Amino acid sequence: MNNKKGFMNVSFGWIFALVVGAFILFMAIYVSVSLIDLQGTNQGAQVSRNLGMIFDPLETGFEDSKTTVLDISLKSKITNTCNLDSSFGTQGLKTSQKIFGKEHGGDIEVEFKNKYLFSDKIIEDRYFYIFSRKLDFPYKVADLVFVIPKSKTYCFSGAHKRITNLTMALNLDNIVNVSGECPDNADEKVCFPNSPASDCTIVVDNAVTQTTRKLGKTVTFGDDSTMLASIFSDPEIYECQMKRIMARVASLAYIYDQKKDYIESKNCITPISLDNLYSQAINYEDSSDLPLLYSTRNNLIDNSKFRDCLLW
Amino acid sequence: MVNVNKLGQMKIQQTAFVLIALTLFFVLVGLFFLGFYLQSVKEDVSELNSRQAKLLVSKLANSPEFTCGTAFHSKYADCVDSDKVLILMQNSSRYKNFWGVDDIKIWKIHPSATHEECNVLTYPDCTTYNILESGTVGVYESNFISLCRIEQEGGKSYTKCELARLMVSYTKQT
Numbered sequence: 001m002n003n004k005k006g007f008m009n010v011s012f013g014w015i016f017a018l019v020v021g022a023f024i025l026f027m028a029i030y031v032s033v034s035l036i037d038l039q040g041t042n043q044g045a046q047v048s049r050n051l052g053m054i055f056d057p058l059e060t061g062f063e064d065s066k067t068t069v070l071d072i073s074l075k076s077k078i079t080n081t082c083n084l085d086s087s088f089g090t091q092g093l094k095t096s097q098k099i100f101g102k103e104h105g106g107d108i109e110v111e112f113k114n115k116y117l118f119s120d121k122i123i124e125d126r127y128f129y130i131f132s133r134k135l136d137f138p139y140k141v142a143d144l145v146f147v148i149p150k151s152k153t154y155c156f157s158g159a160h161k162r163i164t165n166l167t168m169a170l171n172l173d174n175i176v177n178v179s180g181e182c183p184d185n186a187d188e189k190v191c192f193p194n195s196p197a198s199d200c201t202i203v204v205d206n207a208v209t210q211t212t213r214k215l216g217k218t219v220t221f222g223d224d225s226t227m228l229a230s231i232f233s234d235p236e237i238y239e240c241q242m243k244r245i246m247a248r249v250a251s252l253a254y255i256y257d258q259k260k261d262y263i264e265s266k267n268c269i270t271p272i273s274l275d276n277l278y279s280q281a282i283n284y285e286d287s288s289d290l291p292l293l294y295s296t297r298n299n300l301i302d303n304s305k306f307r308d309c310l311l312w
Numbered sequence: 313m314v315n316v317n318k319l320g321q322m323k324i325q326q327t328a329f330v331l332i333a334l335t336l337f338f339v340l341v342g343l344f345f346l347g348f349y350l351q352s353v354k355e356d357v358s359e360l361n362s363r364q365a366k367l368l369v370s371k372l373a374n375s376p377e378f379t380c381g382t383a384f385h386s387k388y389a390d391c392v393d394s395d396k397v398l399i400l401m402q403n404s405s406r407y408k409n410f411w412g413v414d415d416i417k418i419w420k421i422h423p424s425a426t427h428e429e430c431n432v433l434t435y436p437d438c439t440t441y442n443i444l445e446s447g448t449v450g451v452y453e454s455n456f457i458s459l460c461r462i463e464q465e466g467g468k469s470y471t472k473c474e475l476a477r478l479m480v481s482y483t484k485q486t
Contacts, residue, residue, distance in 0.1 A: 020331065031342070042353060049360050056367040087406055113410045114375075140376045251406060252376055258399040263462045268469040309462075309469065312381045 037104060040097065044105020047072060048093040052112045055145050058132040067131040067170050069150070074098060077124045078147065080117050081109065082240035088251075089244035091115040116241045117145050118233035125149035129172050133225040137249050137277075137293075138301045139256060139312035144225055144241075146232050150174060154231075155182035158195030160206070166224055190231055202231055210291065220287040222294035230287075239286055246293070250281035256311050268309040272300060361482040365413055365453040369480045372411065373457045378478075380460050384471040392418065392478065394461040398435050401443055414446040415481040420459060422475040436461060450481035 051070070058066050074097045081092035090113055096106030127150035132143040148154075154175045156167060164177045176182075181197050182189040191200035193207045203213040204227065211218050212230035219235050221227040230238050253274045260270060277296050280289065304310065372378060373390040377400050380391035397418060400407065418441040430438035459476040462469050 016327070024334075027338075038349075042356075046356060046360065049364075053360070053364050053367055056364075056371050088410060112412060114412070140379065140381060142376065248376070251403075254403070255377065255396055255399045258402075259393075259395045262395055262399070263469070266462045266464040266469050267467060268462045268464070310383045310385065312383050 040099065040104025041107050043097060044095045045108040045110060047076065047095040048110035051093055051095065052110060052115060054130065055115050058130065058143060058145060065131055065133045065170060067129065067172065070128040070130050072126055075124065075126045077106065077122060079106065079122050080119050080237060082237050082244065084240060084243060088113050088247050091117055115145060116142050116245060117147060118229040118237065118241060119147040121234045121237060123147060123149050125151050129174065131170050133228060135225050135245065137297050138304070139252060141249050141252060142245055144229050146228065148174065148232060152187045153185065154188045154190055155186035156190045156192065157182050157197045158192040160192065204231060220290045222290045242287055243284060246281045246284035250278055253278040253281060260311055263309065270307060270309045270311055272303050272311060358484050365480050365482045368411060368413060369453045369455045369478060372480065373478055384460055388458055390455065391458045391460055394436065394459050397441050397443060398430065401441060404444055407444065413480040413482050414448055414450045416444040417442050417479050418459060418476050419479060420474055420476045448483055451484045452479045452481045454479040
């Protein structure tokens with residue numbers, strides 16, 4: 001009888017201590033893991049926000065392009081999203097980082113309305129090349145920002161000297177220009193009309209159709225800036241960003257049209273009409289509309305030459 | 313037997329009190345830590361907002377909606393076209409949250425004019441251009457700019473530039 005009671009006393013105390021101990025230990029581990037996750041999410045959101053801010057100094061003034069290298073200090077995955085939800089759409093960025101082999105963050109999307117980021121949908125590296133190119137229509141509309149992982153190599157085969165000079169001016173050591181076949185270790189083989197290469201991953205026709213074929217989709221471009229955008233970005237991202245940019249082209253056309261009326265009252269008369277550009281930009285559907293818009297843009301450039309009174 | 317039972321009950325009560333005290337202690341420590349963490353997150357947000365405002369204000373004058381471009385036949389740095397700004401003010405609802413700051417205003421410094429808010433009626437003899445207004449009280453960052461426009465005298469038009477401050481405000485988290 002005494003033995004039984006003793007056995008019961010000891011086992012209850014031990015079982016109680018074990019249950020409570022296990023519960024406290026479980027709670028401590030759970031809280032720690034949650035905090036690490038929360039910290040990762042916070043870190044990811046901060047990196048995305050910082051990334052957006054890095055684009056501000058890349059805003060061009062009178063220069064055509066600017067380049068910088070970004071070091072995030074840990075291998076990071078950046079997810080580029082483009083939304084057409086409001087009048088100018090939004091640029092979304094999600095960043096997750098690998099800590100001890102596990103991915104943290106990437107849940108919070110940081111949004112910017114005045115940024116246009118051209119890249120693949122998901123880019124992963126510790127170092128990234130970031131460069132911007134000014135887009136004129138014919139007035140300055142936006143800076144196109146390009147983000148490329150430093151470790152991803154591009155081979156431009158058969159590019160015209162103008163394109164070769166353009167890529168060399170960007171100072172990116174992960175782009176090589178060749179006249180013949182690309183090396184096998186190139187991640188993206190970009191073939192231009194004069195290229196003899198056969199295993200191209202991206203095909204650019206800047207001679208006749210002004211199109212780029214990538215990932216099975218064909219998009220149209222209008223100048224060197226948009227050609228680079230079509231090469232370095234996912235086709236869906238490219239189409240979405242161009243639609244956002246056209247919304248801004250239309251908005252600026254409206255501002256310049258109003259300005260034109262205003263300065264005419266100051267005896268500053270200009271014969272330029274922005275009606276066509278405005279209606280084409282506001283009705284923009286996809287990049288197949290770009291040739292018409294660029295033709296209107298080029299007419300505006302010709303018409304505004306040698307004028308005393310300038311709008312932009 | 314009764315004494316043994318009472319002793320057992322006492323022990324269980326003691327254990328229960330210790331457990332309650334332990335739980336309360338951990339909850340308090342957790343709350344303290346959470347408060348500290350949330351405060352640091354708020355400080356981080358404020359710091360990021362402040363940095364964004366500083367970077368933006370230094371580059372906003374080159375933004376297409378503001379910049380003079382080559383409209384005045386010269387390439388001026390940090391030059392804002394006041395004619396465009398006046399039109400932008402009339403369409404400011406489209407640009408709400410566009411630059412990621414609460415308020416954007418331009419304050420003309422020299423030559424000083426009547427302290428009037430700029431609108432279609434008072435332009436250009438006015439001082440303050442309220443381009444974006446959120447109604448919240450924020451912290452301002454500013455940058456000096458040239459504020460230029462087309463003017464006319466004796467039937468001829470010419471460019472007139474004035475000194476101004478471009479100001480952007482952001483909300484400070486407290």
